[in-house]
Amino acid sequence: MENKNRNTAAIGVFDSGVGGLTVTREIMRQLPNENVVYFGDTARVPYGSKSKNNIIRFSRQIIRFLKTKNVKAIVIACNTASALALETVKEEFDIPIIGVIVPGARAAVRETKNGQIGVLGTEATIKSETYTKEIRKLMPEAEVIGKPCPLFVPLVEEGFAKHKITEEVIDIYLSDMRKSEIDTLILGCTHYPLLRSRIMAYFGESVHIVNPAYETAMDLKQILEEQKIANTSGEPAAYDFYVSDAAEKFKKFANSILPYDVDKTQAIDIEDY
Amino acid sequence: MENKNRNTAAIGVFDSGVGGLTVTREIMRQLPNENVVYFGDTARVPYGSKSKNNIIRFSRQIIRFLKTKNVKAIVIACNTASALALETVKEEFDIPIIGVIVPGARAAVRETKNGQIGVLGTEATIKSETYTKEIRKLMPEAEVIGKPCPLFVPLVEEGFAKHKITEEVIDIYLSDMRKSEIDTLILGCTHYPLLRSRIMAYFGESVHIVNPAYETAMDLKQILEEQKIANTSGEPAAYDFYVSDAAEKFKKFANSILPYDVDKTQAIDIEDY
Structure with a gap:
C-alpha cells in the first residue's frame, strides 16, 4: 500500500x-x-x-x-x-x-559481430569517452571509434533534418568512419535519431544502427x-x-x-x- | 580631476x-x-x-x-x-x-541610394523588427527586408566559416533576397562579419555591406x-x-x-x- x-x-x-x-x-x-x-x-x-x-x-x-x-x-x-x-x-x-549511455552501449555490444563500434555524439560526449568505457566493461576487446558531429543538433533544431545540406554535413563528418570496419553505429545524441534514415542510407545495410532511446x-x-x-x-x-x-x-x-x-x-x- | x-x-x-x-x-x-x-x-x-x-x-x-x-x-x-x-x-x-543596432541602422541609411535595405540576423533580432524601426526613424520611406539565418552562428562557432557547406547555406537563406532590389545589406549579428567575404561575393558589387561593428x-x-x-x-x-x-x-x-x-x-x- x-x-x-x-x-x-x-x-x-x-x-x-x-x-x-x-x-x-x-x-x-x-x-x-x-x-x-x-x-x-x-x-x-x-x-x-x-x-x-x-x-x-x-x-x-x-x-x-x-x-x-x-x-x-x-x-x-x-x-x-x-x-x-x-x-x-x-x-x-x-x-x-x-x-541513455549504458543502455546504448549494451545494445551495441549485443549487435556487433566484429567488435568494431562507431559512436556519434556531441563534442562533450565523445571527449568524455563514456561510451567507450561502458562498451569495454561488457566487451573488453571492442574497438570504439567516436566522432563528434556538432552541427547535427542545430541542423535538427532549425528544421533542416530532411534538407540536402544535412546530407552533405553527414558526408563531411562521416566519410572517414564509412571507410572503417565498423558494423555497429550508436546514435549517441538524442537529436540524431531524427537523422536516422539519412545516416542509415549513408552507411548502407552492413552497419547496424543503435538508437539508445x-x-x-x-x-x-x-x-x-x-x-x-x-x-x-x-x-x-x-x-x-x-x-x-x-x-x-x-x-x-x-x-x-x-x-x-x-x-x-x-x-x-x-x-x- | x-x-x-x-x-x-x-x-x-x-x-x-x-x-x-x-x-x-x-x-x-x-x-x-x-x-x-x-x-x-x-x-x-x-x-x-x-x-x-x-x-x-x-x-x-x-x-x-x-x-x-x-x-x-x-x-x-x-x-x-x-x-x-x-x-x-x-x-x-x-x-x-x-x-550595435542604432549605429548599424545609421550607416545603412547613409549608404543606401534607393532606400531598399536588407537585414540579416538571428530569429529574435529579425522578429523584434528593431532594425526596421531604427532605420525608419531616420528614413521613413525606407523598405527593409529582414531574413533570419539561424545556422550562420553554429557554422561560425564550429569553424565552418570557410567551408563549402557555408556557401550552400548562404544560398538557401539568401537567394530570395538576392533577387530583390536592395542596395545595402546589414550584417545584423556579430558573428556574420566572419562570413563577410562570402556574403559579399554572393551579392556582388551592387550591394553595399554594412558591418555595424x-x-x-x-x-x-x-x-x-x-x-x-x-x-x-x-x-x-x-x-x-x-x-x-x-x-x-x-x-x-x-x-x-x-x-x-x-x-x-x-x-x-x-x-x-
Missing part, C-alpha cells in the same frame, strides 16, 4: 532541448501506462559544447525541479548529461536515475518492475511538458515527433531550482 | 559568445588607448533563439558582472541583446550603454569624448577576457580573429551576478 502514490507518480524525463522527445516517444510506446513530466532546457541548449561543471549544475537544477512534480524515477534523456553528470547526481538524489525505455520498464513502482492504475497516461524558454517553438517541434498532441507547454525559470 | 579614474577605467563589452569579438576588434583598432573587459556568455550561447525575458535577465547579470570590473561604459556587442534588452537596461544602470566603435569614441572620459593616459591598453564556460575553446577562437594575443581567459559563474 505504501507504494500506491509512487506507482501513479510520473516519470521525469529531461534533455537540453527537444532531443529527449525521441526517448519520450519510446517511453510512450513501451510504457503506455506511465505518466511523464518532460523538461527541455531550451534556455541553455545546446549542452554538447559546454563544460562538465556546468552540465552537472544544470542537471541538479532540473532534477530538483522534477522532484517538485513528485516524480518516481528520472531518465536523463540527453547523452551529454548522461556522460558528464549521471554518475554525480545518482549519488545525490534518493530516486532511481538512469541515463529504445533500450533506455526497456531499462526503465525493468527498473519499475523490479522496484514494484510500475503504474497499474489503468488510468489514461498524462504527459506534461516544461521548458526553460520559448515554449511555442518547442510545442511545434514536439507535435512533429510525438504520437501525442502537445497542447500546452509551460515555461519555468530553471535558475530558481 | 574627478574623472581621472573613470578615464583610465575599461570599456565593458559583451556578447553571447565569440561574435562580439568582431566589435572588440574594431574598438582595438579605432580606440587603441582604451582598456577592454570582454565577457562572452559561452554557457548560454546562442541567444538568437531565446526569449526577450531571458535575454534581458542574461544582460542584467552580465552588466552587474562588468560593473564589478569598474567599467566606465558598456557596449552590447550582440545584436539580439541590443534588439531585446538595450532599452530596458539603459534605464536601470548609471553608466553609458550602447548597442565599425560604426559602433565610432559611436563609442564620440560618447567617450563628449563625456570627457576617453583614456588619454598613454599607458598601453589592457584587454581582459571572461567567459561563462569553456575558456580554452573561446581563447582559440579569439586568437584567430583578434589582432592581439589572448593568453588568458577566465571562466566565471555568471548566475552569481
Whole structure:
C-alpha cells in the first residue's frame, strides 16, 4: 500500500532541448501506462559544447525541479548529461536515475559481430569517452571509434533534418568512419535519431544502427518492475511538458515527433531550482 | 580631476559568445588607448533563439558582472541583446550603454541610394523588427527586408566559416533576397562579419555591406569624448577576457580573429551576478 502514490507518480524525463522527445516517444510506446513530466532546457541548449561543471549544475537544477512534480524515477534523456553528470547526481538524489549511455552501449555490444563500434555524439560526449568505457566493461576487446558531429543538433533544431545540406554535413563528418570496419553505429545524441534514415542510407545495410532511446525505455520498464513502482492504475497516461524558454517553438517541434498532441507547454525559470 | 579614474577605467563589452569579438576588434583598432573587459556568455550561447525575458535577465547579470570590473561604459556587442534588452537596461544602470543596432541602422541609411535595405540576423533580432524601426526613424520611406539565418552562428562557432557547406547555406537563406532590389545589406549579428567575404561575393558589387561593428566603435569614441572620459593616459591598453564556460575553446577562437594575443581567459559563474 505504501507504494500506491509512487506507482501513479510520473516519470521525469529531461534533455537540453527537444532531443529527449525521441526517448519520450519510446517511453510512450513501451510504457503506455506511465505518466511523464518532460523538461527541455531550451534556455541553455545546446549542452554538447559546454563544460562538465556546468552540465552537472544544470542537471541538479532540473532534477530538483522534477522532484517538485513528485516524480518516481528520472531518465536523463540527453547523452551529454548522461556522460558528464549521471554518475554525480545518482549519488545525490534518493530516486532511481538512469541515463541513455549504458543502455546504448549494451545494445551495441549485443549487435556487433566484429567488435568494431562507431559512436556519434556531441563534442562533450565523445571527449568524455563514456561510451567507450561502458562498451569495454561488457566487451573488453571492442574497438570504439567516436566522432563528434556538432552541427547535427542545430541542423535538427532549425528544421533542416530532411534538407540536402544535412546530407552533405553527414558526408563531411562521416566519410572517414564509412571507410572503417565498423558494423555497429550508436546514435549517441538524442537529436540524431531524427537523422536516422539519412545516416542509415549513408552507411548502407552492413552497419547496424543503435538508437539508445529504445533500450533506455526497456531499462526503465525493468527498473519499475523490479522496484514494484510500475503504474497499474489503468488510468489514461498524462504527459506534461516544461521548458526553460520559448515554449511555442518547442510545442511545434514536439507535435512533429510525438504520437501525442502537445497542447500546452509551460515555461519555468530553471535558475530558481 | 574627478574623472581621472573613470578615464583610465575599461570599456565593458559583451556578447553571447565569440561574435562580439568582431566589435572588440574594431574598438582595438579605432580606440587603441582604451582598456577592454570582454565577457562572452559561452554557457548560454546562442541567444538568437531565446526569449526577450531571458535575454534581458542574461544582460542584467552580465552588466552587474562588468560593473564589478569598474567599467566606465558598456557596449552590447550582440545584436539580439541590443534588439531585446538595450532599452530596458539603459534605464536601470548609471553608466553609458550602447548597442550595435542604432549605429548599424545609421550607416545603412547613409549608404543606401534607393532606400531598399536588407537585414540579416538571428530569429529574435529579425522578429523584434528593431532594425526596421531604427532605420525608419531616420528614413521613413525606407523598405527593409529582414531574413533570419539561424545556422550562420553554429557554422561560425564550429569553424565552418570557410567551408563549402557555408556557401550552400548562404544560398538557401539568401537567394530570395538576392533577387530583390536592395542596395545595402546589414550584417545584423556579430558573428556574420566572419562570413563577410562570402556574403559579399554572393551579392556582388551592387550591394553595399554594412558591418555595424565599425560604426559602433565610432559611436563609442564620440560618447567617450563628449563625456570627457576617453583614456588619454598613454599607458598601453589592457584587454581582459571572461567567459561563462569553456575558456580554452573561446581563447582559440579569439586568437584567430583578434589582432592581439589572448593568453588568458577566465571562466566565471555568471548566475552569481
